[in-house]
Amino acid sequence: MKYYNNILETIGNTPLVKINKITKDIPGAFFAKVEYFNPGNSIKDRIGAKLVEDAEKNGLLKPGGTIIECTSGNTGMGLALAAVVKGYKCIFTTTEKQSKAKIDILRAVGAEVIVCPTNVEPADPRSYYSVAKRLAKEIPNSIHMNQYDNLSNRMAHYESTGPEIWDQTDGKITHYITTIGTGGTACGTAMFLKEKNPNIQVYGIDVYGSLLKKFKETGELDNDEVYPYLTEGIGEDFVPQNYDMNLIDHIEQVTDKDGAVMARKLAKEEGLFCGYSAGTVMQGIMQLKNKFKEGDVVVVILHDHGSRYMGKVYNDEWMRERGFLTEEVITAKSIVERKQIRQMIVASPDDNLAAVFHTMKEHGLSQLPVENNGEMVGSISEKIILEKLMDNPFNKDNKVQAVMSPAFPFVELNATANDISKLISKENAAVLVKENSGQTSIITKFDLIESMAG
Ligand SMILES: Cc1ncc(COP(=O)(O)O)c(C=O)c1O
Numbered sequence: 001m002k003y004y005n006n007i008l009e010t011i012g013n014t015p016l017v018k019i020n021k022i023t024k025d026i027p028g029a030f031f032a033k034v035e036y037f038n039p040g041n042s043i044k045d046r047i048g049a050k051l052v053e054d055a056e057k058n059g060l061l062k063p064g065g066t067i068i069e070c071t072s073g074n075t076g077m078g079l080a081l082a083a084v085v086k087g088y089k090c091i092f093t094t095t096e097k098q099s100k101a102k103i104d105i106l107r108a109v110g111a112e113v114i115v116c117p118t119n120v121e122p123a124d125p126r127s128y129y130s131v132a133k134r135l136a137k138e139i140p141n142s143i144h145m146n147q148y149d150n151l152s153n154r155m156a157h158y159e160s161t162g163p164e165i166w167d168q169t170d171g172k173i174t175h176y177i178t179t180i181g182t183g184g185t186a187c188g189t190a191m192f193l194k195e196k197n198p199n200i201q202v203y204g205i206d207v208y209g210s211l212l213k214k215f216k217e218t219g220e221l222d223n224d225e226v227y228p229y230l231t232e233g234i235g236e237d238f239v240p241q242n243y244d245m246n247l248i249d250h251i252e253q254v255t256d257k258d259g260a261v262m263a264r265k266l267a268k269e270e271g272l273f274c275g276y277s278a279g280t281v282m283q284g285i286m287q288l289k290n291k292f293k294e295g296d297v298v299v300v301i302l303h304d305h306g307s308r309y310m311g312k313v314y315n316d317e318w319m320r321e322r323g324f325l326t327e328e329v330i331t332a333k334s335i336v337e338r339k340q341i342r343q344m345i346v347a348s349p350d351d352n353l354a355a356v357f358h359t360m361k362e363h364g365l366s367q368l369p370v371e372n373n374g375e376m377v378g379s380i381s382e383k384i385i386l387e388k389l390m391d392n393p394f395n396k397d398n399k400v401q402a403v404m405s406p407a408f409p410f411v412e413l414n415a416t417a418n419d420i421s422k423l424i425s426k427e428n429a430a431v432l433v434k435e436n437s438g439q440t441s442i443i444t445k446f447d448l449i450e451s452m453a454g
Pocket of ligand 1: 074075179180181182183184185186232233234275276277278303304
């Protein structure tokens with residue numbers, strides 16, 4: 001029989017997968033270490049098991065004990081798996097910024113989760129660091145794992161991630177690239193790889209709003225660099241002990257938007273459905289493309305799985321609300337698909353103006369196409385009706401065909417917002433489009449504005 005004694009034995013030995021499309025214009029070969037193959041779907045399973053093991057060895061964690069940690073989710077999952085197998089309790093503190101899915105997952109594996117405010121100083125008693133520290137003091141037989149300053153974090157990568165990459169590349173690796181949070185993934189792995197070959201270049205990918213890049217470049221802890229950002233799990237407002245900045249050759253910063261857009265691209269173009277930081281690291285590579293040459297073997301860490309970001313990076317509304325989908329081309333097709341009421345209201349040439357006005361009022365419309373036997377023969381707007389009634393109130397009994405304007409023009413389904421806006425004018429309040437189903441739909445000035453204003 002071939003089996004594992006428990007889930008912890010399945011941690012590590014994740015596959016190295018060639019990146020084929022996204023990096024095709026950059027010299028060198030790029031390989032992703034796909035860490036969502038770990039049982040808890042992230043690289044942090046490696047450190048969860050190691051932190052628990054070392055705490056046991058050092059006598060800091062005794063049977064029946066409680067593991068306390070501040071975690072954006074992934075480390076919590078890693079610790080929870082170790083706790084389940086070994087019989088410990090877990091209490092995690094996290095911030096409001098983290099995906100709800102991540103928090104629910106931690107609860108699913110038996111942990112207690114306390115959500116703390118995001119935008120407070122680490123020293124503030126409400127911060128998730130301070131709450132974890134306080135609980136560890138108050139609860140007997142408990143340990144605050146502190147992945148930031150506990151060097152077992154980077155040792156997990158020194159002992160597993162580093163050797164795996166070295167073996168998988170037959171020692172040919174020239175560049176190691178990862179996003180940086182606690183610094184464990186970057187520095188533990190780099191420590192091993194640089195011992196094997198000091199020429200290997202290590203790039204850390206940071207996020208705007210973090211002070212790590214400036215600290216690396218100037219040694220200054222500049223709080224002016226620190227501001228709220230959306231990317232989860234990376235960047236810091238202090239420098240954790242797991243850092244040895246000498247092991248990192250360059251730090252590059254990426255915006256929240258670029259990381260999110262790239263995460264979606266990674267899923268669509270490579271089939272690598274990963275978390276937010278995977279987009280960030282790939283975007284970092286694009287920004288650093290001039291640093292690579294033919295023959296380079298570049299290994300990039302993709303930390304976790306995309307399923308934890310369904311309410312965020314992989315949710316169109318979330319992306320649109322933050323202006324991350326601005327390059328999305330708005331077309332006639334996308335506009336009609338967004339419309340809540342798809343049924344088109346039309347007037348008939350024989351209707352009288354009073355009846356048409358009544359229909360417009362009932363549906364909150366300012367104009368109607370005029371249809372006769374399935375053909376668009378004209379259009380009628382509230383402006384025309386008003387003009388006619390001003391001329392003579394008895395005109396309310398006039399037939400539409402006597403006063404209607406030319407029919408609204410048809411556009412193709414792939415006509416852009418720009419094409420449509422050129423056709424919409426004072427005289428022409430809407431355009432028509434034939435959908436693939438054969439149904440004709442109307443796009444009014446209002447629909448066009450709504451599609452752009454969101
Ligand atoms: C999704 C994700 N990416 C990247 C990182 C950064 O890894 P490290 O803390 O080892 O620097 C983390 C850390 O929590 C993470 O959760």
